[in-house]
Amino acid sequence: MKIAIVVDSTAYLSEEIKDKNNIYTISLNTIFGEETYREGKDITTEEFYDKMRDFDGLPSTSQPSIGDYILLLAELNKEGYTDVISFHLSAGISGTCQNALSAAQSVEGINVHVVDSEIACTPQGLLALYAAQNKDTKPIDELLDELNTLKQKEHMNAYFIVNDLTNLQKGGRLSNAQAFVGGLLRIKPILEFEDGKIVAKGKIRTMKKAQDKVIQLVKSDFEKNGHSDKEMVITIIHGNDEEAADAWIEELKEDSVFSKTTFLKSYFGPVIGTHLGEEALGLGYSDMKLDLTGF
Structure with a gap:
């Protein structure tokens, strides 16, 4: 074979x-x-x-x-x-x-x-x-x-933040976009995959507050799934905003909860970038044991 x-x-x-x-x-x-x-x-x-x-x-x-x-x-x-x-x-x-x-x-x-x-x-x-x-x-x-x-959520998950929902709404990729009608341009939505579809998890007024909320969500996930004492991999993903990704990684490195975490940096390429828009940020985590040489 x-x-x-x-x-x-x-x-x-x-x-x-x-x-x-x-x-x-x-x-x-x-x-x-x-x-x-x-x-x-x-x-x-x-x-x-x-x-x-x-x-x-x-x-x-x-x-x-x-x-x-x-x-x-x-x-x-x-x-x-x-x-x-x-x-x-x-x-x-x-x-x-x-x-x-x-x-x-x-x-x-x-x-x-x-x-x-x-x-x-x-x-x-x-x-x-x-x-x-x-x-x-x-x-x-x-x-x-x-x-x-x-691939189940107790081992792997991701959260995404976009500046507004315009691209997702136009592209029809957000299953509960109606929850945000009237406020598309005034919030920084936090998105997550649920049952394979993208759903909005919250309405946050600034990107920094949205990032803080994602950190809270990840910490809650780590505690619930017993990840706090494991060697984890966190990837910060950016939509043409490498500086913002670098800054978020540095912030996370200072948090003792992530002391055993390996941090990676990636990006939203053309296909995903079409739907999330520019300056989106994402945080994905996994407990897989990997040789990450080349990232």
Whole structure:
């Protein structure tokens, strides 16, 4: 058995860490009018935010085509892989998982195991990284069961803060946007994935207060799930605002609750950035044991 690990581009793993762990990527798309850009291939994150800022309206996004998946699976089959574990952003907000399942039925000679991460961004990427680092030491059924456990909220979660809900509302990705009608531009919403869908958890008036609220939520999660004495991984994710991400990491490092925590920094690329907007911030955490060289 030879296992390949595939992750979609919304995991935002660095090229270095993908190369080091032999992780393959399938790209989602960002669309400006008649122009389509493959995330991570045709447009950089910086170029995307510049273009979105100047674009009249909201860009759209689309999942990879079934044909893209078929080409990738056929190539992996030629390289001698018998199995693929493929990780994707939540099926509750994208058809990417469904397209992966459809493509898997079109390529003979290779078994495809599609994992709905029920989340997005770095937490999704860390699941793929865990699989890449453990695929040769555990039976695949055992590994898949373990991954299903590790993606549950007692092991992994994320909170997101956006400047306003305009992009999410226009894109239809927020399931309870009606709760914020009349105040979209005056609050900093805290968002979370629940049952694979993005829901708003609170209305905060300033970004700093929203960040403080997220820290309270994470501390509560740590206490509830017994993480306070564990070695944890926290990733701060930013929407074209690296300075804000750095400052938040430094603040968290000073808190004794996170004394055993490894901190990473990541970003919202074009697809997720389309829906969260510029200057969004996120905090994701996990209790997975990983070699994080390359982050």
